[in-house]
Amino acid sequence: MVVAELVVLAVVARCVETIPALRYPSKMPIAWTGPQRQRVQRALRDHPADSGRCEQAARRIWPTAHERDAAAQIWQLWPADEDASFVIPKAPAGVLWYIHYTVEAEQHCIDALTGVDGTPRDSYLETHWKAPDQLRWVPDEELTT
């Protein structure tokens, strides 16, 4: 009985180690290496949220994100329907963006709103955006063409 339990625990530990979905309990930051973190921080420092340069930040972050996650991609955020022109973040106040860009890697979104630690994708809209149900994800054209 004890041996069986130990085997089960070992299998579960191995699954957690190898399956990204299980590696991050919901609030943990993305686990950059030291050099990766520095590169991402530099990109975010050069293109802060109130600069509007979210696309430039995303294009600089993506190669580093891709080192960690081969499926890393850049998303565009758009208003969900025809009745809005802008996407509005909770902070910084007063900005107006036709589109926003964010990088997804290991189930986290990373951009100037989340900071270097990223925000889990499934809570990203509610955490950082006004009217989160009025937004839609669009794959970035430059990466997909």
Add this chain to the structure above:
Amino acid sequence: MTAGERRLLEFLGGRLEAMLHRPDQWGPPLVVEQLVLQLLEMRALVLDPAAAVNQKHRIIRSFVRFMKESVPDATPEPLALQLERQGRGAELANILRKFVDRELIEATGEKLQAAEGLDQQEQPGDPAIERAERLLELLEGKAKARMRRAAPPRVDPVDLGSRKS
């Protein structure tokens, strides 16, 4: 094309011309930009009512791409705000005009080419011919607006002889 559609196209063309000719009379720069984009959306809908693509998103996608070509270090923020930040606020109308003209070509250029190709086999109610007709109506509206602006104001002469003391 119905008379109502024709009238609407003429109105849209004239209104766009008026806003770009004297933008300061239509509100702050950001408001002018939004009004122009909405008029473009309406124009695209009239020119191609059967389009399945979301016109607003198509126009904004095109506008963001256009801003990258027209403004150094462009961002997906309103053009008006970016130009103000760069001390180029006075250029908004000229740059918007370029986008308005380009949008017209994008919205109808393919249809015109298709219409030209179909000249020999013109069928009544052909969608390509109809859209080409809409484009011509729109250009006629723009031309009329320009002529109104260019013409000297009409002043009726005062008849001094009819005054009684």
